[in-house]
Amino acid sequence: MSKKIATIPFQGTPQQEQELLAVIASLKDQQGCLMPIMQKAQDIYGYLPIEVQTIIAEQLNIPLEKVFGVSTFYAQFTLSPKGKYRISVCLGTACYVKGSGRVLELLEEKLGIGVGEITPDGKFSLDDCRCVGACGLAPVFMINDDVYGRLTGKAEEIDEILAKYAD
Amino acid sequence: MKTLQDLAEIREKMRKEVALRTGEDAASKYDKQVLVCGGTGCTSSNSMKVIEKLEAELSANGLTDKIQVVKTGCFGLCALGPIMIVYPEGTFYSKVNVDEIPRIVKEHFIDGNPVKEFLYEETVTDNGIKPLQETAFYKKQLRLALRNCGVIDPENIDEYIGRQGYEALGKVLTTMKPEDVIQSILDSGLRGRGGGGFPTGMKWKLARNIVPNADMKYVCCNADEGDPGAFMDRSILEGDPHVVLEAMSIAGYAIGAKQGYIYVRAEYPIAVNRLRIAIDQARKAGMLGQNIFGTDFSFDIDLRLGAGAFVCGEETALMTSIEGNRGEPRPRPPFPAEKGLFQKPTILNNVETYANIPQIILNGADWFTSLGTEKSKGTKVFAVGGKINNTGLVEVPMGTTLREVVEEIGGGIPNGKKFKAAQTGGPSGGCIPAEHFDVKIDYDNLIAIGSMMGSGGLIVLDEDNCMVDIAKFFLQFTVDESCGKCTPCRIGTKRMYEILEKITNGNGTMEDLDKLEELCNYIKANSLCGLGQTAPNPVLSTLRYFRDEYIAHIVDKKCPAGVCKSLLHFEIDKDKCIGCGMCAKQCPASAIDRTDYTAEGHKLASMAIDTAKCVKCGACMSKCKFGAISKK
Numbered sequence: 001m002s003k004k005i006a007t008i009p010f011q012g013t014p015q016q017e018q019e020l021l022a023v024i025a026s027l028k029d030q031q032g033c034l035m036p037i038m039q040k041a042q043d044i045y046g047y048l049p050i051e052v053q054t055i056i057a058e059q060l061n062i063p064l065e066k067v068f069g070v071s072t073f074y075a076q077f078t079l080s081p082k083g084k085y086r087i088s089v090c091l092g093t094a095c096y097v098k099g100s101g102r103v104l105e106l107l108e109e110k111l112g113i114g115v116g117e118i119t120p121d122g123k124f125s126l127d128d129c130r131c132v133g134a135c136g137l138a139p140v141f142m143i144n145d146d147v148y149g150r151l152t153g154k155a156e157e158i159d160e161i162l163a164k165y166a167d
Numbered sequence: 168m169k170t171l172q173d174l175a176e177i178r179e180k181m182r183k184e185v186a187l188r189t190g191e192d193a194a195s196k197y198d199k200q201v202l203v204c205g206g207t208g209c210t211s212s213n214s215m216k217v218i219e220k221l222e223a224e225l226s227a228n229g230l231t232d233k234i235q236v237v238k239t240g241c242f243g244l245c246a247l248g249p250i251m252i253v254y255p256e257g258t259f260y261s262k263v264n265v266d267e268i269p270r271i272v273k274e275h276f277i278d279g280n281p282v283k284e285f286l287y288e289e290t291v292t293d294n295g296i297k298p299l300q301e302t303a304f305y306k307k308q309l310r311l312a313l314r315n316c317g318v319i320d321p322e323n324i325d326e327y328i329g330r331q332g333y334e335a336l337g338k339v340l341t342t343m344k345p346e347d348v349i350q351s352i353l354d355s356g357l358r359g360r361g362g363g364g365f366p367t368g369m370k371w372k373l374a375r376n377i378v379p380n381a382d383m384k385y386v387c388c389n390a391d392e393g394d395p396g397a398f399m400d401r402s403i404l405e406g407d408p409h410v411v412l413e414a415m416s417i418a419g420y421a422i423g424a425k426q427g428y429i430y431v432r433a434e435y436p437i438a439v440n441r442l443r444i445a446i447d448q449a450r451k452a453g454m455l456g457q458n459i460f461g462t463d464f465s466f467d468i469d470l471r472l473g474a475g476a477f478v479c480g481e482e483t484a485l486m487t488s489i490e491g492n493r494g495e496p497r498p499r500p501p502f503p504a505e506k507g508l509f510q511k512p513t514i515l516n517n518v519e520t521y522a523n524i525p526q527i528i529l530n531g532a533d534w535f536t537s538l539g540t541e542k543s544k545g546t547k548v549f550a551v552g553g554k555i556n557n558t559g560l561v562e563v564p565m566g567t568t569l570r571e572v573v574e575e576i577g578g579g580i581p582n583g584k585k586f587k588a589a590q591t592g593g594p595s596g597g598c599i600p601a602e603h604f605d606v607k608i609d610y611d612n613l614i615a616i617g618s619m620m621g622s623g624g625l626i627v628l629d630e631d632n633c634m635v636d637i638a639k640f641f642l643q644f645t646v647d648e649s650c651g652k653c654t655p656c657r658i659g660t661k662r663m664y665e666i667l668e669k670i671t672n673g674n675g676t677m678e679d680l681d682k683l684e685e686l687c688n689y690i691k692a693n694s695l696c697g698l699g700q701t702a703p704n705p706v707l708s709t710l711r712y713f714r715d716e717y718i719a720h721i722v723d724k725k726c727p728a729g730v731c732k733s734l735l736h737f738e739i740d741k742d743k744c745i746g747c748g749m750c751a752k753q754c755p756a757s758a759i760d761r762t763d764y765t766a767e768g769h770k771l772a773s774m775a776i777d778t779a780k781c782v783k784c785g786a787c788m789s790k791c792k793f794g795a796i797s798k799k
Contacts, residue, residue: 136552
């Protein structure tokens with residue numbers, strides 16, 4: 001799986017860096033600490049730009065390519081920032097057979113962006129995901145933590161939902 | 168709590184708390200208990216708001232002492248969420264709406280008359296209201312691994328103890344030798360529920376004996392449920408997290424390990440949170456930590472969050488991931504029982520496997536072997552989804568037929584459509600066609616018909632699903648998730664995907680089918696790990712049972728199910744069309760125009776689609792009120 005790498009400049013604050021250093025210090029001596037640290041780092045920054053990965057590598061005294069190898073391997077780690085509203089469309093089997101492919105197409109059309117991209121105003125980002133576990137409501141998509149399920153694949157329905165995030 | 172005596176006291180006290188729900192004969196301090204599902208499915212349909220409103224209404228009516236609200240794990244019937252069950256009678260409210268709560272509180276809880284119109288339809292009969300347990304969905308089920316799901320509050324260790332929780336651990340530590348524990352798991356015939364079906368006792372025995380005097384050993388739990396559309400393990404973790412902790416401690420005692428790790432998907436926030444709470448409570452209660460029950464045995468468990476890689480469900484890849492690396496599998500041997508996590512002897516079992524352990528210890532191996540088929544003992548949990556009425560979680564004895572699961576428990580296929588196939592085992596499994604509808608589900612039978620048990624995902628497909636498209640869907644998944652370490656899987660699956668794409672685009676040839684089969688067999692035989700070795704299964708099984716659909720795509724250039732877009736075209740029946748022009752307004756590609764043909768009895772000329780311009784979105788068809796547009 002290839003990953004999109006952000007081209008926008010890094011805007012981390014000293015406060016975020018302090019937080020990250022504290023996390024690293026507290027987990028450093030645990031066996032296999034790299035992934036838990038990277039997960040926390042992504043919570044702090046919202047994504048894992050190369051600058052953040054460099055800090056982690058230096059602090060743990062491991063090569064940057066090792067950190068980069070891990071960040072590019074796992075789907076959860078993102079190298080580009082996400083929108084204020086993160087949309088993820090479930091393409092798990094149960095949703096797929098009930099037409100989530102169509103839902104994704106509609107969202108791409110409405111937002112004018114593809115999977116893994118973000119709208120120019122930074123408001124929406126669009127991703128597909130494997131299974132959010134709400135198979136009883138298939139097909140579903142999520143906007144941040146809100147789940148929208150039992151979709152019919154009609155354009156008006158998507159408009160109505162997106163309208164709730166007009167602010 | 169330090170001794171068995173303490174445990175027994177808590178159990179005695181808690182027995183009364185849970186008695187209403189379990190039907191146990193013990194005086195309850197409540198008149199009623201209202202159980203609301205707090206699993207992922209129901210939470211997604213707002214069950215937390217239902218609980219809030221319920222508590223507010225009860226307190227406004229001064230009923231909080233008499234009626235208790237309990238947030239439980241999954242009841243199984245996710246399609247009907249949010250679900251609310253009222254005990255002692257077992258009344259079943261489905262798709263509960265917050266606005267309905269005041270009426271339920273007043274009419275049911277105060278006046279004693281359940282609100283029939285809000286109840287699950289099937290439970291309302293001429294002879295009164297049926298309890299939950301007697302509905303078609305539950306009647307044929309046997310809930311062992313799920314015995315506490317939807318019964319207890321998963322965030323309260325005492326409720327777990329009230330259901331015999333931690334008694335098996337106590338029994339093991341105070342009355343059994345590690346060898347005896349292993350022997351009883353061996354005797355029970357329990358096989359791994361993660362998919363492979365390897366005998367659990369055998370795994371434990373190897374890990375105990377293969378490296379004598381190992382300084383460190385590990386017990387791992389695979390909760391990285393990656394198979395899309397499967398949520399058995401998540402429901403157990405959300406509904407009964409302590410059972411996993413207890414079973415892992417038992418395993419630790421049996422093999423001689425002090426440390427356990429649960430590798431759980433980060434995409435399961437509710438499960439992760441409940442596990443954290445459970446570990447914390449177990450430590451405080453002395454069920455994890457030093458000298459458990461005052462014995463020499465010490466054991467602790469930590470959580471490790473996965474980060475979204477399907478291959479990490481493979482045992483060696485999972486261990487590599489816990490170590491903090493790219494989750495790539497390692498060649499075996501050495502097997503994990505010899506060199507596993509951090510190069511130490513390790514066992515890895517799946518959540519559902521662990522959920523069976525305490526009951527085998529308490530009830531004996533003979534009890535367990537009395538359930539199931541000759542070579543597959545006990546029960547299996549399935550996450551049933553797709554084109555089926557009762558989407559949800561189902562636990563049945565091994566040997567139940569697919570027909571019983573789909574038609575009786577699952578309530579059949581919606582909209583009167585025809586059953587085409589059931590897909591089991593996810594990207595590693597295959598499709599079971601209607602001709603094998605009566606096969607008894609167990610490990611060996613499913614392999615014999617070209618599928619596999621897998622972890623328990625069961626997706627029902629109807630006549631509107633294209634089997635070539637389904638095979639392509641799974642291949643796309645494998646291509647994305649292949650870790651890239653070995654060539655057959657990395658490149659082979661990609662080539663397979665390309666051939667399938669060619670076929671669904673209408674450019675396939677009959678030689679492609681031979682090439683596809685050859686590739687399948689090559690990848691199966693030569694991949695490093697289970698992911699690659701099983702990746703061709705969805706293609707092989709659809710080729711075996713639905714070859715005619717492949718041929719229709721190749722020779723007739725048609726997709727019989729009407730799914731593959733390149734092979735479709737939309738047509739307007741010129742005699743049905745009244746010429747309203749609604750379709751042309753909807754068309755995003757301006758592909759629809761008026762013709763000069765006017766059908767008899769119509770005032771306006773009919774419309775027609777320019778197939779060269781058509782993008783096949785189907786917008787026209789969904790708007791046409793006269794059924795004049797069809798997909799061919």
